[in-house]
Amino acid sequence: MKVTVKSWTGVATWRWIANDDNCGICRMPFDSCCPDCKLPGDDCPLVWGACSHCFHIHCIVKWLHSQPQQQCPMCRQDWKFNNK
Amino acid sequence: MSQKSDELKIYWKKIKYAFPILNNTLPTECTDQEYEEITQIIVGLGIQVKIRDLVLVHVEKYLRVYVAPSFWSKFTKVEEDIKAFQLFKSAVNDLYDSVNQFSDMLRRLKHLNNECCDNRPIFGEKDVILGFKQLLRATLLSQLPTTYYIIINHFYELSFNVFDNMKSSDMDEDICLGCWNEYSECNCAYIVKVFYDTNKKLVELQLLERLAGQVLTNFIQKKIEVHIRKICTGAFDVSHMSHLEDWLDTTVMTWLTRIYSAGSSQAPPGIKYAITKFKQKLSFFLYQTYTKLRIDQLFNIIIEYPDSQPAIDDIKTCLESTNLCPLLCKKLQTALETRLLHPGVNTPDILTAYISTIRALRHLDPSGIILETVTKPVRNYLRNREDTVRSVVSSLTEEGTGSELAEELAKFAAENDEDNEKEEAWDDWYPDPVDADPRRAQGPKGSDIISMLVNVYGSKELFVNEYRTLLADRLLAQGDINTEKEIRYLELLKLRFGESQLHFCEVMLKDISDSKRINTLISQDKNFAEMNAKFSSNAMILSAQFWPPFKDESLELPEEIKQHLAEYTKAYEGLKGNRTLSWKPHLGNVNIEIEIGEKKLDLTVSPFNATLIMHFQNKPEWLLEELHDIMKVPMTVLRRKITYWQSLGLITEKSSDYYVLVDGSEANKANVPSNQVQEMICEDEETESVMASAHDQREGELQVFWSYIVGMLTNLDSLPLERIHQMLKMFASQAPGTECSLNELRQFLDTKVRTHQLVLQGGMYKLPKL
Numbered sequence: 054m055k056v057t058v059k060s061w062t063g064v065a066t067w068r069w070i071a072n073d074d075n076c077g078i079c080r081m082p083f084d085s086c087c088p089d090c091k092l093p094g095d096d097c098p099l100v101w102g103a104c105s106h107c108f109h110i111h112c113i114v115k116w117l118h119s120q121p122q123q124q125c126p127m128c129r130q131d132w133k134f135n136n137k
Numbered sequence: 138m139s140q141k142s143d144e145l146k147i148y149w150k151k152i153k154y155a156f157p158i159l160n161n162t163l164p165t166e167c168t169d170q171e172y173e174e175i176t177q178i179i180v181g182l183g184i185q186v187k188i189r190d191l192v193l194v195h196v197e198k199y200l201r202v203y204v205a206p207s208f209w210s211k212f213t214k215v216e217e218d219i220k221a222f223q224l225f226k227s228a229v230n231d232l233y234d235s236v237n238q239f240s241d242m243l244r245r246l247k248h249l250n251n252e253c254c255d256n257r258p259i260f261g262e263k264d265v266i267l268g269f270k271q272l273l274r275a276t277l278l279s280q281l282p283t284t285y286y287i288i289i290n291h292f293y294e295l296s297f298n299v300f301d302n303m304k305s306s307d308m309d310e311d312i313c314l315g316c317w318n319e320y321s322e323c324n325c326a327y328i329v330k331v332f333y334d335t336n337k338k339l340v341e342l343q344l345l346e347r348l349a350g351q352v353l354t355n356f357i358q359k360k361i362e363v364h365i366r367k368i369c370t371g372a373f374d375v376s377h378m379s380h381l382e383d384w385l386d387t388t389v390m391t392w393l394t395r396i397y398s399a400g401s402s403q404a405p406p407g408i409k410y411a412i413t414k415f416k417q418k419l420s421f422f423l424y425q426t427y428t429k430l431r432i433d434q435l436f437n438i439i440i441e442y443p444d445s446q447p448a449i450d451d452i453k454t455c456l457e458s459t460n461l462c463p464l465l466c467k468k469l470q471t472a473l474e475t476r477l478l479h480p481g482v483n484t485p486d487i488l489t490a491y492i493s494t495i496r497a498l499r500h501l502d503p504s505g506i507i508l509e510t511v512t513k514p515v516r517n518y519l520r521n522r523e524d525t526v527r528s529v530v531s532s533l534t535e536e537g538t539g540s541e542l543a544e545e546l547a548k549f550a551a552e553n554d555e556d557n558e559k560e561e562a563w564d565d566w567y568p569d570p571v572d573a574d575p576r577r578a579q580g581p582k583g584s585d586i587i588s589m590l591v592n593v594y595g596s597k598e599l600f601v602n603e604y605r606t607l608l609a610d611r612l613l614a615q616g617d618i619n620t621e622k623e624i625r626y627l628e629l630l631k632l633r634f635g636e637s638q639l640h641f642c643e644v645m646l647k648d649i650s651d652s653k654r655i656n657t658l659i660s661q662d663k664n665f666a667e668m669n670a671k672f673s674s675n676a677m678i679l680s681a682q683f684w685p686p687f688k689d690e691s692l693e694l695p696e697e698i699k700q701h702l703a704e705y706t707k708a709y710e711g712l713k714g715n716r717t718l719s720w721k722p723h724l725g726n727v728n729i730e731i732e733i734g735e736k737k738l739d740l741t742v743s744p745f746n747a748t749l750i751m752h753f754q755n756k757p758e759w760l761l762e763e764l765h766d767i768m769k770v771p772m773t774v775l776r777r778k779i780t781y782w783q784s785l786g787l788i789t790e791k792s793s794d795y796y797v798l799v800d801g802s803e804a805n806k807a808n809v810p811s812n813q814v815q816e817m818i819c820e821d822e823e824t825e826s827v828m829a830s831a832h833d834q835r836e837g838e839l840q841v842f843w844s845y846i847v848g849m850l851t852n853l854d855s856l857p858l859e860r861i862h863q864m865l866k867m868f869a870s871q872a873p874g875t876e877c878s879l880n881e882l883r884q885f886l887d888t889k890v891r892t893h894q895l896v897l898q899g900g901m902y903k904l905p906k907l
Contacts, residue, residue, distance in 0.1 A: 064721045065679070
């Protein structure tokens, strides 16, 4: 007997490669989206700061806009986007 | 002295001559002239009042002793119609004759009464003649035998039969349907004549109402019942109301009129009033009987709705003039309970019946009060059925015609715009019926069928959750799903359940369409193209947060597949920075081709089955334990699922838990023709959901409480169920969505007892001693 696989359709879930599960600002899971978004993933991506903390992009941008100083809300270091 | 007594004797003789009734006889030769003289004597003696009263006493005695018994003696128990007919006729005739014999005497008595001038009523009447008739009726009825109605019944039945058949007699038959004689000897004309005659006499004696009234009413009611039963069984698609009223008007009422007015079809005004009264009573009875019959059939009528709409219309009309609404509710409720609400009926059938009930009763009673009362047990019952939501959802999204709910959903979308105008129609408002429950929520009465179904649960949430699970199943089961169609349905559902509830489903659908795009992109990836040369691989990439939780099942895929999927992951990581994939190895589907001997099988199977058969390709004989080690699947599951290949004849269980591949030549013998095999697969595909059931999910939620419970029991040693529930309510259920009923808690704790995490002793829960 010979078995030939012609096509294989698998099922997978995607997740962000991050050092935490939840966004420190909105407390939603990273794999979900920020409160202002409807669709997760491409439409509501994550960003990493130089301090290695990461957030939903919409969350951190909102945070930075509301603050006089550009600091990471978790560690109070100056916020810099880390484009790794 | 003696002269005076002689004189008195002569007078007495004369008086007796004028009123022979004093000797208990009636005939006399007394002429008017002689009577004039006798009156003079009586008046002269001043005894007119005494004589009158004496005569009346004797009249009463005569009637009591002679007339009444001879009249009633004819009322025997007789079986044949015609004999009874004759008896009644002769009884009435005799009575009439003997009453006529009184007429001379009564005339004289009347004369005498005029001389009395005391205006005393005679038997309650102001006239001698009327008084006599009153006396006659009273005397007759005082001796009423218990079986008197039998021959009267026969009498009227026979005549009704004749009358009923006079218009519509079928000449084809030899026997006249009226009198059951052959046509040559048809008695109908005679019967009709006698009938009129007898009735006329009874009317004259003013005995018709007394003697025959009750019997007539009973008889006509019986006729109505029989007639309705004859006409209205079975067919629900015709309205019978107008026909029935017509029948009552023509056949029954004409007949009645003729009885009362002694033959003529035009009734005199006094009688007309009586007949109108009678008719009102009869038509009420007609309505009532018809409604009762229809109420008994209501369940079937509802099942056949909307074909049975005329029947519903009839009931609607009837309910307005009868007070049978409570009966209807009760009967229908019982019918529903006995015919629908038991384990032998499939949930979809109950739902279909429920939908029909909603539609039919809404038509019957737009206020929705009957509906609410009647369907309460149905709702309660549906709530306890596990697959209710699933059935509702699947029929909502079912393809094609025949799915009423899908149509209803589409209809709702179309009607939605018109709704605003409807609110303006305040002048169409009707108050609730008096028997409505005043506590009833004054919500929108026009709530539609789908809301009624969803409201079985009291919340949309559960319903939407179930829809999500179902959608997830469907999306995963079908490789290429028609997303457009699903989106269309989703839009329809959104109209009804609101945007936010169905947001998850939207993401799910987007995942599927995104996956398609990613698959195309990845297959163009150069590194991956190499791998894909062997076989094409696709993935459905899901956003885990938005899908219902999956059942946890482990499965170790073959090495080459694992490599392949790892490559895919790499390609994905290249495509989407910072993201990776976690595979659900047991989900998905695989298209494989099996060459065995000269035959080729083209199958689409689950990853599990593919893995299994690939193992057999490398090594034809396996122990269950070995399979368990290599595939990391529980043995029970393995044993269950391997039957798929057994059913195809590719694998046999040689001895217990020892499986062997059937090689080519044997397979040919054992195997069924391949086209049949194909069919089998379609059915054999696992239909069970890959999603965790709502029950499992709920148990997961209850798990939150577990640490509280453990804490409680550590401190307080042992607690009864109620106490635990109370404490939880106090401390743990602040957050919304974490309420749990006593029953749920009991179930949860019972599972804990079963897994030996708890001990139940004398109604108290305890932690097991370590």
